[in-house]
Amino acid sequence: MKSKVYCYHCMTYHHPETMRQMQTPRGKRWRCIRSIEAAQNHPDERDAFGERQSELNRAMARSSQEQRIFERRLQTLSC
Numbered sequence: 001m002k003s004k005v006y007c008y009h010c011m012t013y014h015h016p017e018t019m020r021q022m023q024t025p026r027g028k029r030w031r032c033i034r035s036i037e038a039a040q041n042h043p044d045e046r047d048a049f050g051e052r053q054s055e056l057n058r059a060m061a062r063s064s065q066e067q068r069i070f071e072r073r074l075q076t077l078s079c
């Protein structure tokens with residue numbers, strides 16, 4: 001009988017041949033391929049959500065700053 005491996009994503013045990021080892025901030029963890037593929041189909045998956053959100057915030061802050069500079073430039077041109 002094969003031993004099952006704990007899946008940190010599903011918080012349950014799966015057969016190791018349906019799983020992949022993932023590098024997480026807390027070290028190597030096992031996760032099932034099914035949940036990895038599901039996460040790729042749903043990009044707002046919990047794991048990457050916070051990171052992506054702060055990236056988005058940075059990008060938005062940057063673009064609004066550029067927008068202000070652009071508008072200021074337009075105003076000086078029209079004067």
Ligand SMILES: [Zn+2]
Pocket residue numbers: 007009010011014031032035
């Ligand atoms: Zn799983």
